Amino acid sequence: MEDVLNKVFQKIESLKDEMVEMQKKMIALPAISPVSGGKGELRKARYLEPILREIFDEVTFYNAPHPEAEEGIRPNIVAKMRGKNSSKTIWFMAHLDVVPEGDRKLWNTDPFTGVVKDGKIYGRGAEDNQQAIASSIAAAKALKELGIRPSYDVGLLLVADEETGNNYGINYLLSKYNGVSNGDLVIVPDSGDPNGEKIEVAEKSILWLKVTTKGVQSHGAFPNQGKNAHKAAAYLITAIDGLYNKFTERDEIFDYPRHSFEPTKKEANVPNVNTIPGEDVTYFDCRLLPSLKRENFLEEFKRCASEIEKRFGVQITIETVQSVASSKTEPDAPVVKAVQRAVKRVLGRDAHPYGTGGGTVAAVFRNKGIPAAVYSKMDEVPHTPNEYCVIDNMVSDAKVWAHIMLEG
Numbered sequence: 082m083e084d085v086l087n088k089v090f091q092k093i094e095s096l097k098d099e100m101v102e103m104q105k106k107m108i109a110l111p112a113i114s115p116v117s118g119g120k121g122e123l124r125k126a127r128y129l130e131p132i133l134r135e136i137f138d139e140v141t142f143y144n145a146p147h148p149e150a151e152e153g154i155r156p157n158i159v160a161k162m163r164g165k166n167s168s169k170t171i172w173f174m175a176h177l178d179v180v181p182e183g184d185r186k187l188w189n190t191d192p193f194t195g196v197v198k199d200g201k202i203y204g205r206g207a208e209d210n211q212q213a214i215a216s217s218i219a220a221a222k223a224l225k226e227l228g229i230r231p232s233y234d235v236g237l238l239l240v241a242d243e244e245t246g247n248n249y250g251i252n253y254l255l256s257k258y259n260g261v262s263n264g265d266l267v268i269v270p271d272s273g274d275p276n277g278e279k280i281e282v283a284e285k286s287i288l289w290l291k292v293t294t295k296g297v298q299s300h301g302a303f304p305n306q307g308k309n310a311h312k313a314a315a316y317l318i319t320a321i322d323g324l325y326n327k328f329t330e331r332d333e334i335f336d337y338p339r340h341s342f343e344p345t346k347k348e349a350n351v352p353n354v355n356t357i358p359g360e361d362v363t364y365f366d367c368r369l370l371p372s373l374k375r376e377n378f379l380e381e382f383k384r385c386a387s388e389i390e391k392r393f394g395v396q397i398t399i400e401t402v403q404s405v406a407s408s409k410t411e412p413d414a415p416v417v418k419a420v421q422r423a424v425k426r427v428l429g430r431d432a433h434p435y436g437t438g439g440g441t442v443a444a445v446f447r448n449k450g451i452p453a454a455v456y457s458k459m460d461e462v463p464h465t466p467n468e469y470c471v472i473d474n475m476v477s478d479a480k481v482w483a484h485i486m487l488e489g
């Protein structure tokens with residue numbers, strides 16, 4: 082087996098330039114969700130399609146209809162390669178979509194032109210999540226070119242809409258495709274650390290809330306004639322902040338070992354300074370440790386809102402924008418062990434299971450009883466200006482995937 086591994090690793094090294102090229106092509110095809118002002122993932126999926134067809138035995142598109150996306154489609158791709166034994170499938174799942182570039186002034190290079198410098202590729206999506214796309218394709222390609230069948234079936238799930246709720250992505254795909262089962266291994270290379278020593282096995286539950294406060298608009302000089310929705314919402318934000326003193330639990334498996342409930346996005350209200358706003362829309366990003374039920378937290382949130390309603394005479398509506406329950410993959414599950422063995426062989430390091438607050442799609446699998454491990458060797462610069470991928474990390478990830486493909 083050592084001989085085979087060495088050959089495969091050498092092959093992967095030789096595919097380095099190809100991976101970089103693939104990254105550049107993908108960076109130039111910004112797959113931004115329509116919700117964030119883009120057209121979706123279709124062009125990127127079409128670019129990848131012939132590459133996948135060359136390597137995999139079956140490539141199937143599951144297109145979620147979405148009128149605002151290019152051609153009304155949000156593409157999801159399942160690519161499968163038959164292994165020596167088809168009793169289970171080793172899945173690698175990556176997302177096609179990227180977030181917008183943000184403030185362009187903060188970028189040193191064009192966010193949608195891949196620029197190679199000092200062993201890194203700069204560009205939006207380079208690390209999140211194209212490192213995963215390029216490295217998993219390269220691992221499969223190395224096996225294909227060497228004529229080596231993986232131990233078990235190998236599958237790639239390339240999905241849309243990970244950054245804005247998964248409804249046109251993995252949730253849609255799993256509603257149409259039932260080929261992922263409990264005995265499979267699911268690896269999600271969407272988070273990691275620079276040393277490649279961490280395997281994420283648990284996530285916090287996510288609850289995104291849209292809070293609309295309705296008051297009465299009036300002239301800025303006559304607050305007595307209106308009900309300031311903005312001010313009431315500000316008091317609600319403060320009240321919710323007070324919940325940090327109520328929900329004080331800690332779970333040290335998580336990087337940030339507490340629940341969090343943070344006000345984030347704020348919709349614009351009145352355009353002028355001298356009008357008291359009659360409506361306010363504020364969003365909250367709540368991340369709960371697995372032990373706190375979303376319903377129980379929401380009840381407390383509603384209690385705070387109704388106190389604000391009484392105090393300011395406003396009406397508050399709370400809508401759930403996203404709600405994802407999380408559950409744990411056991412730290413000694415076969416998928417975790419497989420990643421640990423591969424990391425030991427490729428990097429000579431021990432990788433440890435941990436929990437995170439960032440929602441990756443692994444939760445979607447875990448909640449269906451399918452064990453999933455999140456692993457990658459990365460600097461963790463997603464969504465930042467000057468996002469980059471360390472080329473050596475992409476190569477080392479590809480070797481880790483190949484090891485798992487070969488040894489299960």
Ligand SMILES: [Zn+2]
Nearest residue numbers: 176209210271
């Ligand atoms: Zn990601």
